[in-house]
Amino acid sequence: MVEVKGWRNGLLVTLPDTLELDDLLAAIRERLEQGRNLELWRGSVATIDFGARIVLPDALDSIIGVLKDGYGILPTAIVSEIPETRAAADRLTLTIYDVLPTVVMPPVGQAPEPEKAPQLGQGNALYIPHTVRSGQRILHNGAVIVNGDVNPGSEVIAAGDIVVLGTLRGVAHAGANGDESSRIFARSLRPPQLRIASLYARAPESDGKTAATKGAECARVQSGAIDIIPW
């Protein structure tokens, strides 16, 4: 659900990825109305964490409109790895974070500790509850799980493993930060190209009609090359 908490010099608003836009706007209003800090929050700046939500410019305008015009909260930054969302935020010259910077709430009178760089490949898994369609690009600093297909013309790039519960026909790049122990799993593995760390493998030339799927497979690095085994 919608979460609002104090963060740095303002508020952190975390929005669920699942709600439709209208329901989301209603949920934001509901959350703010029930807060006892409503008047305290007025005039605050806020960072919005969109999770995996795809937010187009119009939707972003509506969300900001509710916060700004309704409650005097001014969003100045967002957290998102979704290209569409980032593009929409960029248009409004908001600050854009890939992942939520380490939350630092320094105790009074004590200098804040320097932020530690997040450990690559150790991030939480990103769960994509739908098919990744052509033109969509999923970038995540951790493992990615797609509950659907990855279609031709799309890309999934992960610092860790990639798990596709449907058919993988787009480009998948696991271990994108150089981790050769990363693997790519798919219920049906039919990509034009696979990448793990700095290695890549191409699909064998076919007559266009790809052979019937052999079942779930896993691609991993074995003695310096990408190798595919049943999963």
Next chain:
Amino acid sequence: MANARVIVITSGKGGVGKTTTTANIGMALAALDQRVALVDADIGLRNLDLALGLENRIVYDIVDVVEGRAEVRKALIKDKRNQNLAFLPAAQTRDKSAVSPEQMVKVLDDIKAEGYNFILIDCPAGIEQGFKNATAGADEAIVVTNPEMSSVRDADRIIGLLESQELRGAKLIVNRIRMKMVEQGEMLGVEDVQEILGTGVLLLGVVPDDETIITSTNSGEPASMSETSRAGQAYRNIARRLLGEDVPFLQLADEKQGGIFAKIKKLFGG
């Protein structure tokens, strides 16, 4: 009054038959006693007027409506062949930036107030401003694709964009299919297209490649008006499916070859 179904007809890729599809479904729905308004959202590249044979009756266009020079009722052209059908042309001398999504929604609301059952929007190719305008006021979408990879990939992109605009449940029309080529493995079949786009995308119709479409587009008589056109029959079926009828898919395989295509018939679900 305001319960018209607003359906955008889109594809991403150009040249797959959006305009022909819009004209034909519109004409077929009108023939089924539905009041239908067709809106050409392809501002700057006006085409739907030709497919409908109404180019010489254009006085006002959608930009005139948006900019207040004409009311929507005045700008809508009534088709003389079927009074149920009306048409709002695009402007040919302007470009996509002449209309904003908000203005599009307003125009559609005005058309709804005229009491139509269906408003079909012919979307321009591409995913930029014109696409945003055309989809802004729609509550349903029909995605047209041809059975070839580049068109399917663009359709997939469009479905993704529609979903991100909260326009879910897009319906699919596979246009220009040649059964002989599918059978010989030279063309994607309907099943191949569906496999890529996923089961969430409902198949609304399959339209065969048909030379009568070219002559009908040139003459401004949509093929769905012709009893003998195979494509016309497919469009009439699509119109009936839009009205909720359960119409079996055309048996496209039995053209000249006789009946050895049991496998292909299976593709169309009988």
